Amino acid sequence: MQDWFDVAEKIETRTLAAAGKAGIDQAAFSAEARPADPRFGDVQVNGALPYAKRLKANPREIAQKIVDELAKDEAVTDVAELSIAGPGFINFRFKPSFYLDWLNDFSTESVYREAAAKLYAGERVVVDYGSPNTAKQMHVGHIRSIVIGEAICRLLEFCGADVTRDNHIGDWGTPYGKLFYAYKRHLDPDALKADPLGELERLYKLGSQLASDDKAVLEESRQELVQLQDGKPESMKLWETVNQLSIQGLKEVYDQLDVTYDCYLGESFYRDRVDLVYKELEECQLAEESNGALVVFHPEHKRYAEQPFIIRKSDGASNYATTDLATMLYRHEHFKATRIIIVTDDRQKDHFEQLDLTTAKWFEKTGRTRPAFDHVMFGKINGDDGKPIKSRSGDPIRLKDLISEAIERAHTVVKEKNSDLPEEELQLIAETVGISSIKYADLSSNRTSDYVFSWEKLLSFEGNTAPYLLYAATRIQSIFRKLDPSDLENLEARASVFETGEEIALARKIVEFVGALQITIDTLRPHMLSGYLYELAGAFSGFYAANKVIVEDDGQKARRLILCQRALLALKIGLSLLGIKTLERM
């Protein structure tokens, strides 16, 4: 089976061969194939230009010689038409029959999976995303890591990787002293039952407040922390309780977002593994004492030559850096990870750069194979005023509340559009549309930029939004509901070759799906895929507006139904990779 890349590769080999036959020095000629300007073709080879420049020859003449040879090659002329554009670009425009063959092959999800599995089969990837600090509510800022991380997991899995979803929760350290102080004195047990995370957060805030007002409280909180760090049974028991409640509260939100972790190996899990980190880093002379702390400098680096990676504080306590180093080792040894991906906001850029540099040297000196490492970072979510969004009270918006509001608003929007749906179905649709809309708003923005959160925009049926794409999918499905079962029999055998511009434009868009997947996963940027899906839905609209599907001519009807089916297939796969469920109707 061939996919887009096999075809591009085939074009490269054939063009190189043709160049050789045309008397061109193959070693000095690049046959690299790239996507072409759609006005001229599908694939383009530009190598004639630099080649001619070096020889001070005419690039168009060189291109012509190559094209003359290519024209004799049936492997090429069977699938594409050739032309030369501008100063000497060689363009290949696929024939309508090539598209039809391709679409006939790519008829099910498993065919796509099989083609995509070439990309990452054999890789074991640990994806660390979500990863909030516990005993606190998740607020709106947490959604980015969850949604982007989950999309990356799904994409990698689709491409054949073995993925472990790890929630590296911040469940250890200084906040627990103040939390425990308040918990022991000010707990409201009913509130804890009704809303565990809300109550724990209230207690933590109260503890912090009391400690900053009163030195004696601060001292008592410190004692609480010391007892926890010493592993006193009573403290450990309380920690256990708080942690279980936290995870339970987190899971409620993850369930709504359709995210399930394989493990919750938080900072506490690594607390007994940090001594090995100190020992090894000292032994390989990477770590040194500096003002009582244990630190790692990177002399070859502009900033980290001066600004060290602190791996043990001067009071002897471990920190975020130490647990992360231990985490790297565990993921290598226990999960046999070939790649580690950590998804956080961009304020942690320096931390992860230093972590990566340190791990690289540490693993090299200890003869370990270092997994590939990506820090997938993202920007802020701003309100209309360009500042980070806040609730009316000025606090960050709780993620739970954001989700409820999205569902409520989606309910109104869907009801306006389709008022005769029964209430029960309306509610289910509103849940999918609401949650998809906030997910999609995030996934359709370039993750490294800040983005503006706007309810109007993200719930609109126009533009690159979840409602628009979900609606496009339901429209295609409604075509199939109106058919006779016999209409769908033996489509491939009945179909005639595409003719109209809209048919060909849609076919070409569907074929580009594999390429869109590859670029998304190469860059770990889900907005590449969402941009593609938006274009696909647009190509479908264009086709559907201009070409009737249920027509007399059976060959025409069959080929148009193939287009409908394959467009729906690509749309569904693409959306599900972004973590978005499609609907039958809305």
Ligand code: ARG
């Ligand atoms: N808990 C951290 C935070 O809330 C994120 C953890 C990311 N993962 C890691 N291995 N450091 O910022």
